[in-house]
Amino acid sequence: MVFRKLGIVTIITVYLLVLAGGIVRSTGSGMGCPDWPKCFGRYIPPTHVSELPANYQEIYGAKLHGEVEFNATKTWIEYVNRLLGAITGILVLATFVVSLFSYFKKDKVIVFLSFLSVVLIGANGVLGKFVVDSFLKPGVVTLHMLLAVLVIFVILYSIARAWSEVINAETIQNKSQLNKVIIITLVLSTLQVLLGTQVREAIDRVIANPVFSYNRNTWIEQMGLPFYIHRTYSLVILGFHIYLIWLIKKNIKPQGLIYKYMIALVAIVVIEIFTGAIMAYFGVPAYIQPIHLTLSIISLGIQFIILLLVNSASVFGKHNHLFELK
Template identity: 80%
Template sequence: MNLVSQCLNILMMLFRKLGILTIITIYLLVLAGGIVRSTGSGMGCPDWPKCFGMLIPPTDVSQLPHNYQEIYAEKLHGEVEFNVTKTWIEYANRLLGAFTGIVVFATFLASIFYYFKKDRVIVYLSFLGVILIGANGVLGKYVVDSFLKPGVVTLHMLLAVLVVFVLLYAIARAWSEVISIETISRKSTLNMILVLTLVLSTSQVLLGTQVREAIDRVVANPLFGYDRNTWIEQMGLPFFIHRSYSLLILGLHVYLIWLLKKNIQREGLTYKFMVALLAIVIIEIISGIIMAYFGVPAFIQPIHLTLAILSLGIQFIVYLLINAERVFKASKS
């Protein structure tokens, strides 16, 4: 192997590994965002990109100007009270967001050097990932400026899901060079059920954001906000739809497993992903049950959210694997 071939091989492996790191950091960012949301730390830093006007936030209220409550009163609707824990949770979330942006950009650069001539779709997708992650960062600023406006928070999360889909496709195309295409029968039926599952699962995530917004309204109510055991009964219709809908999602996944078991080899990669997906959906439902019957524990909420986004990502991977012969045609040539 000559020097040029060795360098190209290094760049190829660099892109693949950076791609995996990118997906991991994005999911960690989703988890961090869930922690921010569940702990009420979204306004822990009332300004952006600095935090209380500082590059590194304070660790004690004595480090802030004596009139800091007046400075940020309008932005925070008068609810200004420095909380070091919430401030540093939000600050850590921002640092992770910045790191994710760097990794996504590095992935794009690696794609240029190896895939620009070989498979430009990977380069275009990687660049789109950079644009989307940047847009989500800007949207994160608006989340702060809008005082956690509900619709904006939901859009912020959905944009993160779109980033996952775009980069998963790019990374899957790169790895398809070394993954054998499985023989799968009844693809049309599997695709129909899988697309339906993706659409309904995404709808379930949206319903979950409505439940989260309902929780925010309950927390803001002085009659119920301090008693977690009363939150569920105050949430109304969005929660009950979300809870019942989960049984439909579970049923679809069980049916998908049954179809895959009949139409693909059980030792194949697609089947393994599908089994992992079913396990995640079951754990996801269990976490929802814990929230419903144990006063919505704060530590469960980010886990519940991350599992939901993780399940969407795996559903998308299964779709790509089922249709590998078509969607990865260019990368195989």
């Protein structure tokens, strides 16, 4: 019981961390703290430039390619992001410790997954440091996002496996077809998220140009191919979601848990499309970008949960040797 509840708190915190990361990117606060793990050499960053040494630009300028100007708002946005990252790491470690006491004898897979979560979240933390050190290098930022998605999947799997003790498998028709569509939708949606990071990197390049940086209404036309691929590809994603929803509605009873997750997925996909349209036609508002990103990651999580629930009898079954560690 403790592990199941702690797991839910942990995954919520991970999603909040994704949201915080999106806010960091959309506000250009990624270099708000030029050093790591400290921020301007302090564990608690300053709130005013007067709290920094007079030669702070010389001290930190090399890390920012000679361009450093203290901005309290950006510094604290990045600091809160790091603080939330530390809290997430502690919670992930706590779930592993609790899994040792709760499942070491009963289900070692949960223990293994919990340990893997610790390793992955630690690796992503190190990668986050490299993101700072590399001055937000594009490929590194994309890898940082991909690893975050993997962390979410691993944590969700361990939580779902623990909750399978108290959740009955549902009766499902045409399971093979449903599985194929869910997996294809999940893979295509993950690729769309990664394409979204490419769009974000294109925005960064536009912002770097002083001619366009202060005129958001020109950003879309300056982004070029990455944006148009992302926008067109979204129609493919929408089509697969519609087909998936139709299959679930056709083959699963509406009273079940899978059907409820499907309703949540419908709502999130609709809002996600709406936020994407706002960015495309209203000059990429900064406050919409992190919402759009977080919704897309949440939709991936729901798709993964649906996949696990559809296959709960085989994935979590007592006699499933494929998923049992000896």
